[in-house]
Amino acid sequence: MSSVIRAAGLRKIYGGQAVVDGIDLEIRRGECFGLLGPNGAGKTTTLRLLLGLLGPDGGRVELLGQAIPQQAREARQRVGVVPQMDNLDPDFTVAENLLVYGRYFGMSDDQIEARLPDLLEFSNLTAKRDAKVPTLSGGMKRRLTLARALVNDPDVIFLDEPTTGLDPQARHLIWQRLRELTARGKTLVLTTHFMDEAERLCHRLAVMDNGRIISQGSPRELIADNIEPEVVEVFGETAAEWAKTATQFADRFELSGESVFCYVRDAHPLLHELQRHPELRYVHRPANLEDVFLKLTGREMRE
Amino acid sequence: MKMNIYAWPQFSRRFVPIWQRNYLVWKKMAGPSVLGHLADPVIYMLGLGFGLGAMLPEIGGMSYLAFLSAGTVCYSTMNSASFEALYSGFARMHEQRTWEAIMNTPVTLDDIVISEIAWAASKSLLSGVAVLMVIWLLGLAHTPLSLWIIPLSLLVGLCFAAVALIVTALAPGYEFFMYYFTLVITPMTLLCGVFFPVDQLPTMLQGVSAALPLTHAINLARPLLNGAIPAHVMWHVAVLLGYSLLGFYLSLVLFRRRLAQ
Structure with a gap:
């Protein structure tokens, strides 16, 4: 299996303290890979380093064959991101959010329009097409954020705590959609501190603490190896x-x-x-x- | 590889979709926005122009109202760009996290800062055109040279947007912008010849005035509205462009530093 993300010796230092402290990762095409860890373990910083939004203080990253952060722009053309905090455009409708976001990838309005019905159906938002963002429930906003991350039909999708703050129904719907994405061959990288989420979704996991990976493997392997x-x-x-x-x-x-x-x-x-x-x-x-x-x-x- | 926050800006056309995004937001509230662009300058011009102007002699061969109109165009365009780059820019960067969403795409921070300046300058252009129409309607300018106010509004917008973005990049919250308005914008309006000629000021303050960008904008606008080609055109344009470029680079460096946290 070919790897889509490779990181070696990745380090990030803030104010003299290593937030990410020598991380090695290899994430394969088509798998769902989970970064698990308590708050402050360095999960989000790791994601930002992998995306090239931060420059590392040490180590190397390759994302979809591109050197990061030097070629981050080229790599992000084929990447989708679901951030931890909602940053949808509150002034826009559901459809406008997707249209405006697609343009950032250099897509024409026709190309985006052509993808809209599928994206809306995938996120169960077809009926909400013209609803404004503030009128959506928390679960709908998350689904719209997921649809937005798919507007450019990415190969890799990064999800930072995708179900935090959702009720169980909304969470299950997101999980189902994420499984559908891996079934379609997409690579998923997610951070979470929900163990059931990690156990259900992830093929492989890395447990992080204090900026280091302290154990890595499939959920079964992690259990067998550690406990x-x-x-x-x-x-x-x-x-x-x-x-x-x-x-x-x-x-x-x-x-x-x-x-x-x-x-x-x-x-x-x-x-x-x-x-x-x-x-x-x-x-x-x-x-x-x-x-x-x-x-x-x-x-x-x-x- | 560490990112160099002092790196030369990378220009690309990718700022265009962000401009389109801001335009789409603006279109939804265009009514109140245009009214805002018109009401403030019209109230100033009519209130001061007729009220104060009735008691004043002509200044340099023009009525006080005509004198004030040139100041008002520049003052309004300055304010439009400043408000946009400060309050709306801060909302997009901090409160709504719009920048964060955009930076997860192939669009970079450099593109975003360019888009902020271009968008704020567009608002200035709109503001400048609105005031120019009022000036025409009041019969205060009868010269085709007054059309130059349109590109000048854009330039003044670029300049003040770029300078204001430095403040946005440093701001912990909205309250911070009061310092900028109280300590920079308000003194600037009083020192740069909006309401009275700069030569009324003590010599020392005239020196300060000569260094401020609004002075150079007004030195271009006033003759143009009065049908004369301004003296030292290239110098005034160069100062405004200089502030634009310096503001752009400084704010970009500060935003890079801020957002790499």
């Missing part, structure tokens, strides 16, 4: 006390408020032990990406 396969979450006022007496039943414990997370290779002895403690409630489930994420980046709040 025990099963988790038992134990709740109750006495859970923490109980955990001190039950160390032999789990490979690892993590305490979070009144919950104890028990990571185990085989849950049977632990479940048996829990039968003896009717005052404790528990959930037994397979380990997921969120467990990996919290293990790698810690449970403490980032503010």
Whole structure:
């Protein structure tokens, strides 16, 4: 498989602090690649470096065969971007937003008009064609932003937290559309801090923290590489006390408020032990990406 | 490779679609906009021109109203470009994040800054033409030379848009623009011969006046409206162009620095 994005030793320094600190990436054609990390991990800065919107303080980037940032203009001709914050034109209708944006790619009005019906249908906005942006719901605005990113029929689409702030229905619709895009052979690069989003959408993931990639691979690989396969979450006022007496039943414990997370290779002895403690409630489930994420980046709040 | 914020600007035709975007926004509010371009200068000209003018002798062979009309054309075009490049420019850059959306396409910051100057100058052109029509309607200019006011409006627009963009590039918020109006624009209107001839000022202030771009605009506009070819045309044009180019380059450097954060 050919790679569409290659980054080696990428660094960006702000005020003496490395926000992106030596990142190597190889993103293949047709895959959905996720950058995962807590706020401030350097995800957005990495995207901006890959797009050539920032000059790196070290390292090299190649996007669609073009050297970045030197040839960023040529590369961006075939790229679409869904930014983290909405920046639609509030004075315009849905259709006008697409028309005006297409012109920035050097497309003629006829070319853009010809693409409008498909773009509107893809984003479920056909009925809203002439609605002004301020009258749209949050989900509609996101879908319009996605349609706008597709106006030039790009090969690569960058999405910075594409579903942040959306309700579950709106989020599922975006996910469905993104899967359709990968099915059409588009390459997607997205940042997120929603683990279910990453697990559902991404073929491969890189977990970032403090400007570095701390683990990389498919969601399954990340789980297999980093964490025990099963988790038992134990709740109750006495859970923490109980955990001190039950160390032999789990490979690892993590305490979070009144919950104890028990990571185990085989849950049977632990479940048996829990039968003896009717005052404790528990959930037994397979380990997921969120467990990996919290293990790698810690449970403490980032503010 | 680090980006060099001092790099020479790259010119391309890609600023045109941004100009078209601004035009489409403007078209939706053209009524109030044109009214705004007309109301302010007309009120000044009629209020001061008739009120004050009735008490004043002729100045350099023209009525006070005619004298004031040349100042008003330049003052209005200066204001149009300044407001556009400050408030609307800041909204596009900061509040609406329009620039951010545009920079995700093959259009670059250089194109955006050029588009801001071109658009603000277009608003000046409109403003200049509007005031010129009022001047014609009031019978204050009877000369075909007055048509030169049209390209002059564009040049004054380029100049003040470019200078105002420096302020926009530095502004943390809208309140910041009050400094520019209070400390630069208002003194400029009083020092540059809008309301009274510059030679009424103390010698030291005349020197300051000679360095300000509005003076040079008015030194071109006043003879043109009065049917005379201005003295030192090339010098005045050069000063206005110089401010335009310097403002453009400085603001571009500052925007590059600001947006690379």
